[in-house]
Amino acid sequence: MQIAITRRNGIRIDLRSKVEALYGMSIRILITEVLSGLGIPNADIVIDDSGAVPFVIVARVETAARRAVPELKASYLLPPSTHNKADKRDRLRRTRLYLPGNEPHFFLNAGLHKPDSLILDLEDGVPHSEKDAARILVRNALRQLDFGDSERMVRINQLPVGLEDLKAIVPHGVETILVPKCESAANVVRIEREITSIVEQHNIRQKIHLLPIIESALGVVHAFEIATASEWICGLAIGLEDYTADLGVERTKTGIESMYARSVIVNTAKAAGIQALDSVFSDVGDDVGLRQSVLEARAIGFEGKGCIHPRQIGIVHEAFAPTDTEVEHAQRVIEASEEAKRIGSGVISLGSKMIDAPVVKRAQRVLLLAKRK
Numbered sequence: 122m123q124i125a126i127t128r129r130n131g132i133r134i135d136l137r138s139k140v141e142a143l144y145g146m147s148i149r150i151l152i153t154e155v156l157s158g159l160g161i162p163n164a165d166i167v168i169d170d171s172g173a174v175p176f177v178i179v180a181r182v183e184t185a186a187r188r189a190v191p192e193l194k195a196s197y198l199l200p201p202s203t204h205n206k207a208d209k210r211d212r213l214r215r216t217r218l219y220l221p222g223n224e225p226h227f228f229l230n231a232g233l234h235k236p237d238s239l240i241l242d243l244e245d246g247v248p249h250s251e252k253d254a255a256r257i258l259v260r261n262a263l264r265q266l267d268f269g270d271s272e273r274m275v276r277i278n279q280l281p282v283g284l285e286d287l288k289a290i291v292p293h294g295v296e297t298i299l300v301p302k303c304e305s306a307a308n309v310v311r312i313e314r315e316i317t318s319i320v321e322q323h324n325i326r327q328k329i330h331l332l333p334i335i336e337s338a339l340g341v342v343h344a345f346e347i348a349t350a351s352e353w354i355c356g357l358a359i360g361l362e363d364y365t366a367d368l369g370v371e372r373t374k375t376g377i378e379s380m381y382a383r384s385v386i387v388n389t390a391k392a393a394g395i396q397a398l399d400s401v402f403s404d405v406g407d408d409v410g411l412r413q414s415v416l417e418a419r420a421i422g423f424e425g426k427g428c429i430h431p432r433q434i435g436i437v438h439e440a441f442a443p444t445d446t447e448v449e450h451a452q453r454v455i456e457a458s459e460e461a462k463r464i465g466s467g468v469i470s471l472g473s474k475m476i477d478a479p480v481v482k483r484a485q486r487v488l489l490l491a492k493r494k
Contacts, residue, residue, distance in 0.1 A: 202266070341364075359398070
């Protein structure tokens with residue numbers, strides 16, 4: 122898409138679209154509305170369209186306009202759609218599906234794969250030359266698309282670029298902000314302050330959570346101060362590609378080179394009362410290896426794993442699901458707890474074993490996971 126700003130009166134649109142016979146007029150009207158909304162009355166615009174949906178067309182036009190007129194301040198906001206917003210800090214996050222922010226065709230059906238969380242990525246998944254386009258595409262997707270029950274996450278860029286990302290996305294329905302390559306509490310505090318300013322400016326009532334990603338040796342050393350830097354933090358994740366690169370070692374499927382860091386993240390998250398979330402498994406074709414990786418992550422205390430392809434979601438969910446034996450034991454624990462409450466007893470026992478509150482809480486989580494199996 123190209124835009125040339127002209128001095129003559131009016132907007133001339135050269136549309137080359139395979140759906141022009143059906144939607145050509147609608148596309149032209151939409152483009153004219155966008156340019157008018159941006160305060161551009163005169164322009165020549167060339168569009169090569171392969172059947173883009175309206176939120177993408179709007180984003181492409183606005184991006185082209187901003188590139189043609191760098192001083193442009195206005196935005197063209199599509200009306201927001203209704204979607205389920207959940208403010209639960211401890212909601213299930215077994216799977217986080219990464220979607221590159223400059224590839225909107227991945228957005229459209231992402232919710233159908235039913236990941237617990239969807240990450241619209243503005244950082245590593247986007248080339249530097251497309252950061253501006255991705256920011257507008259993600260903003261429009263947050264306003265227009267229904268991702269079902271999936272949590273709406275956005276991974277911003279490292280500061281200071283990430284501050285511009287926040288201005289673009291915070292007012293438009295994001296639920297959780299991923300803080301990449303986080304190495305200090307100061308990173309979290311600065312982001313929280315910026316979000317607070319935006320929330321107050323736009324009178325936003327929806328609660329926004331933060332999810333720092335530890336991706337360096339320094340981040341591991343400062344993990345606890347990061348995890349406790351804000352009440353908005355819902356979890357702590359580890360990114361092993363960057364972490365192993367920082368160590369100067371190769372990432373292996375055995376994970377021996379990152380076991381210390383992963384253990385630190387789990388222990389830190391538990392100490393801070395938040396979730397511990399594992400890195401992605403990068404071999405999309407190795408289903409057996411993925412399952413083994415999830416089982417190992419679960420065994421050391423992780424509660425979720427990143428996904429880079431929809432085919433990984435079902436495997437991760439199944440591997441994190443409790444076994445029949447675990448479900449049966451959890452049911453007996455809950456029954457014993459309820460019986461103790463019924464008779465007014467402060468002591469809960471199951472057979473010869475005494476049951477305390479943490480055991481009951483763990484049993485409740487097992488049953489919750491079983492329902493989402």
